[in-house]
Amino acid sequence: MINKNTKFDIIVVGGGHGGIEAAVSASKLGMDVLLVTLDVNATGRMSCNPAIGGLAKSRVVREVDAMGGLMSQAADSTGIQFRVLNRKKGPAVQATRSQNERSEYEFEINRLLKTHKRITIIQGNVVEIIIESNHIAGVILENGDEFQCSAIILSTGTFLGGKIYIGHNIYDKGRIGESADNKLGQSLENAGLRLLRFKTGTPPRILRSSIDFSATKVQLGEEDYFPFSINNEVVLPVSRQECCFITWTNEKTHRVVQENLENSALYGGMITGIGPRYCPSIETKIVKFPEHDKHIVFIEPEGRKSVEMYPNGISNSLPEEIQLKMLHTIPGLENAEITVPGYAVEYDVVEPTQISHSLMSKSISGLFFAGQIMGTSGYEEAAGLGLIAGINAANWISKRESIIFTRDKSYIGVMIDDLVVSGVDEPYRLLTGRSEFRLLLREDNAWLSIFETLPHDILEAISGDRYYIMRRWYKSLNRVKEFITSRSIKSREADELCVAPGTSLKNYCNRPEARWEKLSRMYDEIACLPARPSSTLRTELKYEGYINRQLREAEKINKLHTLKIPADMNYKGIGLRGEAVDKFEKAQPIDIAHAAKIPGITPSDLTSLVSAINKLFHMKHST
Ligand SMILES: Cc1cc2nc3c(=O)[nH]c(=O)nc-3n(C[C@H](O)[C@H](O)[C@H](O)COP(=O)(O)OP(=O)(O)OC[C@H]3O[C@@H](n4cnc5c(N)ncnc54)[C@H](O)[C@@H]3O)c2cc1C
Known part of the structure; x- marks a missing residue:
């Protein structure tokens, strides 16, 4: 039992991926934290597929790791399977992805969370935030309990006004099996905050024994990857x-969906919230891309021991009997049995331009936000925001x-900047295309x-052992850089490296044909660099020219804000993402x-737009 008069430094509302990292980082900075969540047994639950990482997100997991987060360790x-996506493409877009044992992930996150003694966890429904003269003063729970605090971090996921849709059936829930209401949303609106309505969805879960795997293509894992945490080798x-x-x-399959669109909550007019462009439902894929006669479905295990499989790619809000009919048209799923139907969930988010880069509300001091309530989608995005909200709430109190990252230092920084400056009109997901500094934001150099970037006293407090590893790596990295920069290749070494004697070692390392295994064999100074900083150094040297060019281009863009866009600008075919083409065509910016x-x-x-305008300009003036 906790005394209701206890004053906490910080109250975190929500035991999801954002709330957990927020509570942990704040507690490591000396804060007494109360974590209130609707169901303590669902703390750290993966609402959708049990997978971590992927494009851009894997770098976020590594940033979270470097700042002492739990996600990387639990992942x-x-x-149960690890893969490196885009292995054949450049380092800027390579990404590690893990498939995880759902129940064990939740168990492990809880085990790690409970080692933090300054965090008190209680089950409860926060229905109101208490504000006194524009400052946060505490929270009120549905059972009438009140707790005081200096700061609140809201990380309520899809639960604010959450409604689940399965065909024509609607339930007040934030996730299947977990109730939601909108009293907290009302309290935020009463405090003057503007809310938006978004939606997301999930596919049905299928009984493993009902799948004919012989009709599918097997996708094996890989062992040539770096674990997410720098603590793990x-x-x-x-x-x-x-x-x-x-x-x-x-x-x-497409015919079944098309014939039943009026029964889909999304297309039958029940849902008004805006869905994620980059994770569309099967209804949306079929309606928006009628020219595609097939869509890929990844059938992923929910765990080694789990009897369920997750069919990634067919989230929907159709009635359960139609979901079954649709599944039965797919090779391997002809006799599939559904264990849990797919559904769509609609929920409120706080319009993020009301939030500052520190993740504190611009109008109510001490009110911080993290995770899906800010308009994002994804475990990794939530964890990254949570970790920063925890640090900044603690810093604000102290x-x-x-901590505000510039866009060239962190994907978490890119995400926060995108959210609080540009706002969102659909669920925001991190993609490599959102960063103009892609080559600087690689997986290998997150640490x-x-x-x-971070002040070292803060980093030491939040990262613990990981801080000392990074400090060791940093010193060795700089020693090797210095060695490479100052050393020339001697006559007796030149043959082995196929270069002229006297060539600088750095010049050799900049070449695509540079052989690091050879260098490690030949020079003890290089051999002693551990594997991860070595991979950082190799990439930096190999892509040095491109990296520098990217930096110069980014600098230029800041000077180009007054550049006029031709009225007849054709946004297609100039290297823009589909989302950007849609938005420019609609807004016709001047x-x-x-x-x-x-x-x-x-x-x-x-950057793409500016370079297209410049090209047009040169074409006009050279003819
Ligand atoms: C159906 C569905 C499908 C999804 N599909 C994907 C996907 O394919 N890929 C992907 O990356 N992400 C997906 N997501 C999103 C992903 O689950 C979330 O982005 C992520 O979990 C957000 O983390 P969070 O901490 O913001 O919220 P959550 O993890 O949702 O946690 C919210 C927490 O807040 C608590 N809470 C809420 N309201 C209150 C209150 N008033 N008082 C106390 N506690 C409260 C809840 O109990 C819960 O523990 C999906 C989510 C859902 C629901």
């Missing part, structure tokens, strides 16, 4: 990894400066960016400053 220790051998499977929808203010438009979209 490593509960992974051990990889999971492929022999101990689980397989995923690939199948495809077909014309029959009267220290907020380095964080180490160079200049770059105007284009930059359109919600969801990123600096990298602006």
Whole structure:
């Protein structure tokens, strides 16, 4: 029992991916934290598929890791399959992804969370935030309990006014099996905050024994990857990894969906919230892309021991009997049995331009936000925001400066900047295309960016052991850089490296054909660099020219805000993302400053636009 008169430094509302990281980072900075969540047994639950990482998100997991977060550790220790996406493409877009044991991930996150003694966890429904003269003073729970605090971090996921839709059936829930109401949303509106209505969805879960895997393509794991946490060196051998499977929808599947669109909550007019562009429902894929005669479906295990499989790619809000009919048209799923139907969930989010870069409300001091309530979608996005909200709430209480990342240092920084400056008009998901500094925000150098950016007393407090690892790596990295920069290749070494004697070692390392295994064999100074900082250094040297060019281009864009956009500008075929094309066509911006203010438009979209305008200009003036 906790005394209701106890005053906490920080109250975190929500035990999801954002709330957990927020509570942990704040507690490590000396704060007494109360974590209130609707169901303590659902703390750290993965609402959708049990997978961590993927494009851009894997870098976020590594940033979270460098700042002492829990997600990376739980993902490593509960992974059942690991893969590196885009392995054949450049380092800017490579991404590690783990498939995880759902129940063990939740268990592990809770185990790690409970080691933090300054965090008190209670089950309860926060229905009101108490504000006194524009300052946070506490929260009121549904049972009437009141708790005082200096700051609140709201990370309520899809529960604010949450409604679940399965065909024509509607339930007041934030997730299947978990009730939601909108008293807290009302309290936020009473406090003058503007809310938006978004939606997301999930596919049905299928009984493993009802799937004919012989009709699908097997997707094996890989063992040539770096675990998410810098604390872990051990990889999971492929022999101990689980397989995923690939199948495809077909014309029959599409016909079932088309014939039942009026029964889908999304297309039958029940849902008004805006869905995620980058994770569309199967209804949306079929309606928006009628020219596609098939869509990929990844059949992923929910765990080694789980009897359920997750068919990634067919989230929907159709009635359960139609979901079954649709599944039965897909190879391998002809006899599929549904254990839990797919559904759509509609929920409120706080319009994020009301929030500052520190993640504190612009109008109510001490009110911080993290996770899906800010308009994002995804576990990793939530964890990144939560971790920063925890640090900044603690810093605000201790009267220290907020941690605000510039866009070239962190994907968490890119996300926060996109959210609070441009706002959102659909669920926001991190993509490599959102960053104009993609080559600077790689997976391999997340630790380095964080180490160079955060004040070291804060980093030491939140990262613990991981801080000392980074400090060791940083010193060795700089020693090797210095060695490479100052050393020339001697005559007796030149033959082995196939270069002229006297060539600088740095010059050799900049070449695509540079052989690091050879260098490690030849020079003890290079051999002693541990594997991860070595991979950071290799990439930096190999892509040095591109990295520098990217930095110069980004600098230029800031000077170009007054550049006029031709009235007849054709936005297609100039390297823009589909989302940016749609938005520019709709808004018809007159200049770059105007284009930059359109919600969801990123600096990298602006870079493409500026270069297309420049090309047009040169074409006109050279003819
Ligand atoms: C159906 C569905 C499908 C999804 N699909 C995907 C996907 O495919 N890919 C992906 O990356 N992400 C997906 N997501 C999103 C992902 O689950 C979330 O982005 C992520 O979990 C958000 O983390 P969070 O901390 O903001 O909220 P959550 O993890 O949702 O946690 C919110 C927490 O807040 C608590 N809470 C809420 N209101 C109150 C209150 N008033 N008082 C006390 N506690 C409260 C809840 O109990 C819960 O513990 C999906 C989510 C859902 C629901």
